[in-house]
Amino acid sequence: MDGGRMPERAELRADCANCSGLCCVALPFTRSADFAMDKDAGEPCRNLLADSRCGIHADLRRRGFQGCTVFDCFGAGQKVTRETFAGRDWRDGPDVAHGMFQAFSVMRRLHELLWYLEEAVELPAAGPVRGELRRAADDVGRLTRGGPGELAEVDVRAVREKVDVLLLRAGELARAGVPGRREDRRGADLIGAKLKGADLRGACLRGAYLIAADLRGADLRSADLIGADLRDADLRGADLTGCLFLTRAQANSARGDAATRLPAAVERPAHWRPARPEPV
Known part of the structure; x- marks a missing residue:
């Protein structure tokens, strides 16, 4: 600088x-679960207003534009x-x-x-x-x-x-300062993995596919999450305090609640729901 x-x-x-x-x-984007329509690169979105604001910004998820919020x-x-x-x-x-x-x-x-x-x-x-x-x-x-x-x-x-x-x-x-075994799951296929309550402190999850993984209550402190795919991952109650290289886009693509602990630099996504008691 x-x-x-x-x-x-x-x-x-x-x-x-x-x-x-x-x-x-x-x-560009393609009609899918993330976007309600197709749009080519260079083509203005139909929801874009003349003043460059989004006409449905407050209602993007309900209107089928979840991808925009991520x-x-x-x-x-x-x-x-x-x-x-x-x-x-x-x-x-x-x-x-x-x-x-x-x-x-x-x-x-x-x-x-x-x-x-x-x-x-x-x-x-x-x-x-x-x-x-x-x-x-x-x-x-x-x-x-x-x-x-x-x-x-x-x-x-x-x-x-x-x-x-x-x-x-x-x-x-x-990660070297984290006591105990530090897993190396770099680039691992963990799509839909059952990792509820897992101890993943200091784990290397760089580029791992954690799509729709169950990470409820998991301990991800000091885990390296750079490039990890967290789309629809369940982070309710998970502890990501001090995790490494988490972005807002990753958090926005996942599911969490008020009990999910995030690094200070990452805002809690507005669509995350309040914590609810686990069923007995």
Whole structure:
């Protein structure tokens, strides 16, 4: 960052009021359980209003647009709208629209990396790699300040591969301090797994498929969840205190309740229900 400043979490949170509705136009979706209709990339969603607000924002889930409530741009929308394109709008013409959509795709992935890097830098156990993490954050942050042409040339895959090495090391250092056996379930197929009450403290669940897994009351403290697929996972009563690299999108895709314990940086999803007593 400028002057060595790490990004503030506020800069990596979506601010729809300062975006031109990029996610509602640039991204495609297919009619499914997550979306009530088909939409091509570059086609404005039928629910997008002229002022770039969503016409059914308060009712997205009931109206069949659950996918919209899960998506998180990590603040890329307002960055591209307000900074990269200096307040211009994709409605200004095809050339502007194409450039904005391309920049948005790159910016979102870079901002996601910054989200992980900021968390990694703050890990008490990350001391041995903290300097490298800060330098990586500086490099990624510099890329986000490029113009439309510069962003179009960014090899995001190469950037991510470099950053992933550091994030993996930081996660390993953090998990090393967890007593007892630390499971390595990296990329594991745990779809629908019965893990109610499981002790998963310090487990490596990077990229694991936990779709519809029963994790009620599970202990996921200090577990590495980067890239884990938590769609429809049941997290009611689970403890994710201090888990590593959990995003808002992952939490939003899962099911939880008031008894689910989350890291401080991840807001409790509005659709999660209050805790209810387990049946006797």
